[in-house]
Amino acid sequence: MSDHHEAERRQELHGYVIGLILAVVLSALPFGGVMLGLLPKTSLLWLIAIAALCQVIVHFRFFLHIDLSRSHRDDLQLILFSLLIVALMVGGTLWVLSNQRHMMG
Amino acid sequence: MRHFLLGSLGYDALPFYSLIATFAASIVVLGALAVLVFVTWLKGWRALWSDWLTSVDHKKIGIMYVVVSFVMLARAVVEAVVMRSQQAVAYQNPGFIPPEHFAQLFTTHGTIMIFFMAMPFLIGIYNFVLPLQIGARDVSFPVMNSISLGLTSAGAVLLMISLCIGKFSTGGWTGYPPYTELSFSPGVGVDYWIWALTLSSVGNTMTGINFAVTIYKKRAPGMTLFRMPLFAWTALCISILMIFAMPPLTVATLMLAMDRYLDMHFFTNELGGNMMNYINMFWLFGHPEVYILILPAFGVYSETIATFSNKRLYGYTSLVWATVSIAVLSFTVWLHHFFTMGQDGNVNAVFGIATMLIAIPTGVKVYDWLLTMARGRIRVSVPMLYACAFMMLFVVGGATGVMLANPGFDYQVHNTLFLVAHFHNMLIPGLLFGMLSAYHYWFPKAFGFRLHEGWGRIVFGCWVGGFILAFMPLYIVGALGMPRRSQEFFEAVYRPYLWVALCGAFLVLGALVSMVIQLWTSIKNRKALAVPVGDPWNGRTLEWSIAAPPPEYNFALIPKIDCVDAFHEAKKHRDAWRAPEHYFDIELPSNTPVGFVCCVAGGVFGFALTWHIWWAVILGAAVFFGAIILRSFNRNTTYIVPASEIRENEERWLLTLRETAFIDNDAMFTTANNGLVKEPI
Ligand code: HEM
Ligand SMILES: [Cu+2]
Numbered sequence: 001m002s003d004h005h006e007a008e009r010r011q012e013l014h015g016y017v018i019g020l021i022l023a024v025v026l027s028a029l030p031f032g033g034v035m036l037g038l039l040p041k042t043s044l045l046w047l048i049a050i051a052a053l054c055q056v057i058v059h060f061r062f063f064l065h066i067d068l069s070r071s072h073r074d075d076l077q078l079i080l081f082s083l084l085i086v087a088l089m090v091g092g093t094l095w096v097l098s099n100q101r102h103m104m105g
Numbered sequence: 106m107r108h109f110l111l112g113s114l115g116y117d118a119l120p121f122y123s124l125i126a127t128f129a130a131s132i133v134v135l136g137a138l139a140v141l142v143f144v145t146w147l148k149g150w151r152a153l154w155s156d157w158l159t160s161v162d163h164k165k166i167g168i169m170y171v172v173v174s175f176v177m178l179a180r181a182v183v184e185a186v187v188m189r190s191q192q193a194v195a196y197q198n199p200g201f202i203p204p205e206h207f208a209q210l211f212t213t214h215g216t217i218m219i220f221f222m223a224m225p226f227l228i229g230i231y232n233f234v235l236p237l238q239i240g241a242r243d244v245s246f247p248v249m250n251s252i253s254l255g256l257t258s259a260g261a262v263l264l265m266i267s268l269c270i271g272k273f274s275t276g277g278w279t280g281y282p283p284y285t286e287l288s289f290s291p292g293v294g295v296d297y298w299i300w301a302l303t304l305s306s307v308g309n310t311m312t313g314i315n316f317a318v319t320i321y322k323k324r325a326p327g328m329t330l331f332r333m334p335l336f337a338w339t340a341l342c343i344s345i346l347m348i349f350a351m352p353p354l355t356v357a358t359l360m361l362a363m364d365r366y367l368d369m370h371f372f373t374n375e376l377g378g379n380m381m382n383y384i385n386m387f388w389l390f391g392h393p394e395v396y397i398l399i400l401p402a403f404g405v406y407s408e409t410i411a412t413f414s415n416k417r418l419y420g421y422t423s424l425v426w427a428t429v430s431i432a433v434l435s436f437t438v439w440l441h442h443f444f445t446m447g448q449d450g451n452v453n454a455v456f457g458i459a460t461m462l463i464a465i466p467t468g469v470k471v472y473d474w475l476l477t478m479a480r481g482r483i484r485v486s487v488p489m490l491y492a493c494a495f496m497m498l499f500v501v502g503g504a505t506g507v508m509l510a511n512p513g514f515d516y517q518v519h520n521t522l523f524l525v526a527h528f529h530n531m532l533i534p535g536l537l538f539g540m541l542s543a544y545h546y547w548f549p550k551a552f553g554f555r556l557h558e559g560w561g562r563i564v565f566g567c568w569v570g571g572f573i574l575a576f577m578p579l580y581i582v583g584a585l586g587m588p589r590r591s592q593e594f595f596e597a598v599y600r601p602y603l604w605v606a607l608c609g610a611f612l613v614l615g616a617l618v619s620m621v622i623q624l625w626t627s628i629k630n631r632k633a634l635a636v637p638v639g640d641p642w643n644g645r646t647l648e649w650s651i652a653a654p655p656p657e658y659n660f661a662l663i664p665k666i667d668c669v670d671a672f673h674e675a676k677k678h679r680d681a682w683r684a685p686e687h688y689f690d691i692e693l694p695s696n697t698p699v700g701f702v703c704c705v706a707g708g709v710f711g712f713a714l715t716w717h718i719w720w721a722v723i724l725g726a727a728v729f730f731g732a733i734i735l736r737s738f739n740r741n742t743t744y745i746v747p748a749s750e751i752r753e754n755e756e757r758w759l760l761t762l763r764e765t766a767f768i769d770n771d772a773m774f775t776t777a778n779n780g781l782v783k784e785p786i
Pocket of ligand 2: 442
């Protein structure tokens with residue numbers, strides 16, 4: 001194997017390790033928050049939500065290799081489309097179910 | 106001990122509770138035995154194993170999907186006829202089917218038609234056609250493709266087993282809780298339903314991923330997205346729909362399973378469960394699903410209408426955008442399936458209007474097809490007949506759909522046979538006819554001979570006539586208020602309509618029998634019907650540029666594309682079928698039993714979960730994942746077809762081609778057709 005290959009492999013591994021560490025930290029934070037119970041409930045919920053979002057970004061960046069560079073525009077489009085669909089589904093569900101709950105009440 | 110070995114399985118699971126059930130079970134068992142005997146008699150076990158079951162060739166996987174679909178179609182049509190017969194005699198009369206059994210019938214009919222007839226049919230056709238149309242050698246993940254087929258087949262087998270061992274769900278194809286919760290449906294039926302659906306929907310999600318990646322990554326050089334045939338565009342759209350729409354179903358059925366197995370309360374009446382959450386998720390899947398079913402037929406008609414009108418598709422770009430917008434809009438309308446379930450009028454209005462919007466791109470399509478036909482040289486082939494029947498009938502179904510999109514109207518007819526008439530009016534012309542014409546259209550490509558034309562017309566006549574007789578009366582009885590899923594009724598005015606509907610059902614049964622006869626006569630006359638050159642319809646897209654049946658490597662050289670309908674352009678400029686100067690070795694994926702093993706293991710897993718046989722659950726899951734992991738250690742996953750073999754093969758075919766005379770368009774449906782048709786002037 002050439003040096004060039006070796007260097008590339010190193011760099012790739014490097015990325016994965018950083019990703020793994022970030023992912024572990026971002027999982028540990030909310031778990032720790034809940035188990036230690038140091039924060040009030042609303043801040044805790046915010047912490048969990050933000051950690052989850054960061055987790056998503058970390059996975060995209062380090063494991064799925066998606067960033068803003070030009071060669072990845074296709075992938076980015078797919079992600080934006082996914083976001084649209086997920087927003088429709090989640091937003092719609094929240095709207096419909098809360099409306100039904102309201103009507104029952 | 107017995108409980109450990111067999112779970113809740115016992116003698117009482119055998120179908121001796123009613124004569125009809127015993128009869129149906131015996132047919133399944135005898136049918137399976139007949140297949141075993143037949144294969145043995147042909148001495149075909151080795152060929153079956155090495156040419157089919159372990160094959161990862163997209164063409165063979167596609168054909169196997171369609172075979173599964175035909176078997177399931179036969180069962181579901183027979184069930185439909187039984188239901189129609191029951192309703193025809195059920196005026197103030199319990200008839201010959203008890204309510205509980207009737208409920209099983211509409212549940213299995215609906216479940217089979219959607220998940221085990223329609224889905225395998227369209228996936229099978231795409232599997233066969235899509236790589237050929239975009240100039241690829243296979244799909245992106247051939248082994249995953251075979252595992253998807255395995256999972257779908259395992260689900261289908263589970264449904265067949267449920268006829269012989271135990272009973273199936275009575276909760277309808279939608280399986281709404283709380284009725285399907287343990288407290289109201291304590292038997293194994295719902296569990297059969299859950300696991301059959303889960304297996305197949307996981308398989309379908311994987312298929313969606315596979316097709317989407319194939320289209321993104323494996324198009325021939327020069328084939329930009331906007332040079333793809335419309336059929337490939339519909340493939341892209343439905344793959345994306347499958348990727349996003351299947352997971353809500355899987356989640357919903359798994360949550361229902363957790364309620365039933367682990368004593369959770371997602372959808373129960375008590376302890377904070379919310380059944381509306383299930384219904385909401387089910388239709389988050391369900392509405393995109395109907396477009397997964399309908400878009401493929403749109404794609405097929407776009408191909409066949411252009412081919413048999415001998416014209417370029419009118420308004421290609423508008424058709425593409427119409428398809429894409431239908432796909433996106435299909436995620437915004439799911440609530441129209443439960444207008445009556447308790448949200449306020451504003452919510453209903455928003456979803457009602459969104460629903461009506463979908464009619465616009467659909468209308469655009471119909472006009473595009475009509476304008477493609479206008480001034481074309483139309484040849485009245487079987488697929489063209491289906492396309493015309495579709496355009497007329499589908500517009501009726503679409504119109505009743507717009508009616509139903511009005512919540513005020515929906516309140517009147519929801520849960521009546523009006524709805525049943527509407528969705529059959531969409532699904533039979535907009536799915537089944539499309540797939541049947543695809544079957545007729547691409548059959549010669551797959552097997553090297555055409556299907557019998559005359560019998561094709563009889564099949565067509567029976568389907569269309571049967572459909573009209575069976576479902577138009579249902580609009581009327583539905584508007585008169587007859588509830589769907591009724592085993593008995595007490596209103597004399599319904600009677601004549603239900604008798605007409607029964608006649609229609611028998612005509613549909615006739616169509617099924619005619620299909621068998623057609624296949625049989627075609628196989629018997631395969632020499633006369635042969636089209637070895639491979640272009641029997643004067644086709645426009647790449648799949649027609651190669652031999653019929655296609656060689657395992659599809660294209661000796663991957664073609665370069667510079668316009669829409671590139672093959673047709675080449676023919677016009679007398680530039681088609683050129684012999685390549687050089688041949689190269691081709692690398693293809695080798696056979697693997699992994700798909701078959703996953704099928705068996707998945708089936709065991711589902712069956713064991715249904716009957717609470719825990720050791721077999723663990724065994725099934727272990728074998729399933731073990732097989733996939735083991736496979737990933739295998740580094741010898743491809744084989745090489747040497748250039749010399751390809752040269753010999755291609756030269757033999759090109760020689761046949763040069764020796765074959767061009768025939769006139771009018772001779773297309775005669776035995777003079779050897780797969781080479783003259784371009785009309
Ligand atoms: C071939 C001719 C067909 C006939 C004669 C037929 C007949 C019937 C009948 C009698 C019912 C029960 C109606 C009721 O609720 O009272 C039914 C339900 C249904 N059919 Fe068909 N059908 C046919 C084809 C199809 C096709 C091609 C599909 C889908 C691809 C389909 C999907 C369904 C579904 C989803 C239900 C609802 C089941 C439920 O209530 O849960 N059918 N059909
Ligand atoms: Cu819908």
